[in-house]
Amino acid sequence: MQLPSALSFLVDEAAASPGADAFLTAIAVRLAADGLPLAGGALTQAAPHPIVARRTWLWRADSGRVIEALGFDLPGLDAGDRAKVGHDWLAGLGAAAIHEDFVGGTPDGAVLGWGATRPFSASERDLLRQVARFAAAPLAALAARSTLGVLLETYLGRRSAAQVLAGRLRRDAGETIRAALLYADLRGFTELSEKTAPQEVVAALDAWFDRIAGAVHAFGGEVLKFIGDGMLAIFPIGERDTAAACEAALRAVAAARAGMDHLDRARAAQGLPPLPFGTALHVGEMLWGNIGTADRLDFTAIGSTVNLVSRLEGLCRPLGRTLLLSGAFASETTRPLIPLGEHTLRGIAAPCAVYALRE
Template identity: 35%
Template sequence: MDDLQIRTISDWLVAQGLLGLDETGLLEGFCERCREQGLDLVQAALFLDTLHPVLESRGFVWNAEETDATRQREFSRYESERNSRLWSASPFNHMLEDALSEIHLPLDYTGEARFTILDDLRLEGHTDYFALIHRLSGKDAFGEMDSLYSRWSTKAPGGFSSDDLHALRSLVPALALSIKAVSLKWTAQSLVEVYLGRDAGHRVLEGRIARGKVESIHTVLWYSDIANYTALSEQVHSSDLIPMLNDYAEAVISSVHAAGGDVLKLVGDGTLAIFTSADRCQAALAALKAEAELQERIATLNATRLEQETAITSVYLALHVGEVFYGNVGSDERLDFTVIGPAVNEVCRIASTCRVANRSVLVSSAFVDLLPPAERAGFETLGSFHLKGVREPRELFARP
């Protein structure tokens, strides 16, 4: 590959990086262009750590001999022990320990290789292996995303030529820079969705970040909290309290998301969510779908926790509907993207009435009015209740 061919591929990487082509597209396009210019790549893989509550790192593997040439691999934090074993046995770990930025390992050896990946590739007919590590940041790394690890292999007789290795050394830095740009975007999207909620996070990244910029929406409101949490927090050992909170929060949040709702805020053991739709009846039905899902998840969770001899509880839930302001509230230094308005206060107060009414689920008359007749028949009135901070009594409903 001559300098003009190298420059052509490098220009493509820069252009696609600026346009935001994703990691699989960048890797696949890069490898295909290298092959077109005579660099006989057969397999390539990129790995980088990330900043995500569940994923420890991500990988992208390209194979010229597979129909779906590029696939993504995810390494979960829940499998950290397995991930650690894989890392310890990899050439990349050896490279870091010996402060190497590259390693070239021809596969024409006999006997057993030091690294399992080399034996696997040799059995598949590969003749050469080349790995690179490129630093992505200095002291101010974005989480642990401080390096991009790449490996390249071929089945060409005699392995990679000196020109092939020169081309990879020249081109992979541009690929790394493009991968870094799109990965930072993916990380930002993941973080805002996790901490702000899916819809709120999307709106923030769209640019709706000015303080006081809100819009009026009519939405179904969900507020739930853990039943008897104060008493439980005094009874449950401190080391078990957070895992318990996580278990029940997972049940609530997963149920809301599965039904198309958006979780906006976690306040201690409480969860505030909204269900929006052009058809308000559909939004109400989605909330009921989430509630049914939650009951199933709580039953399964409690059965598991009983087997583990850990504390169990339930969830109090309120459903309401009303007009709220949705957007940025706070100061120039600290903003919250949330909903505010009397309806928000009311749904929280309705949830706190569950204990008084001895019901796990309470809904407002405004919510019931949205339901089709068949679903509405499944609720009965419990009468009017005085809600703290609400001037007029509110009629509440529950299932018989």
């Protein structure tokens, strides 16, 4: 006896789907080919993510397109709540009937729903239940791949995670990349740590990193490292030119400063001290790749460019500035600048021309 095409797909091909959107589309197309009068489909899964609680993919029969909805609800929602986005969307299509199943038959799993242009027959509902049962194994494989990708991006960053997922797991000579670099560091953090309860210190660090890293990501940059109370980020040069990468870094600094101003006002209202910080910007080449022991590696960036930007940030306090630019970075921007002369940086052979933004 020949299986319906949707079930054959789930048995033979579904685990190789590139993502949940393609997975949902492929099932829907095959169900329609099997004669089901579909108006739309919805797949909801829990998301292994530090912010997103669940993801829902929504397929329309009239266009064949899939859109994604993210749920940021707190943990502990029951299964009915998890499926609500998909159910409401199917109802909004004007579906004459909606059929939903827990994938694998367990309430803590994914939810697969379908809307039809007419009521489903008993045999069609039975087929949909079988689809939900057969979908459990390939969806588990897709979820495992997604979880791995999210975990790697969360701890390594997008660029490094992509390299690890591609199988780059050995020490190597690395690759040279060109980027605008941003190094930021909190002021007085050691004193704050000595006078403040550890839980409050962690909360302050999280709030600081939220502002600075959020601003970096908003303007197309990537955080490479959290270093104590400091952070190293890059704005890669390639898809955009050097001037555009430097402008993105400047905009990220402005956004971070605005976010920290707001945070400091909120902290003052609670009787807490402000969180001043310094930032340095530089541009150049760095070596980026796997460094470490044979069995414990880290994707990191090294080179004189990285050394310079961190040392440059150390001049913020003695020069009374919150943002300093290297001469190389200054040459790539048309913004009005204040030259602060050449300075010798610890461990850097040649003196560095230093600039500040004209406020």
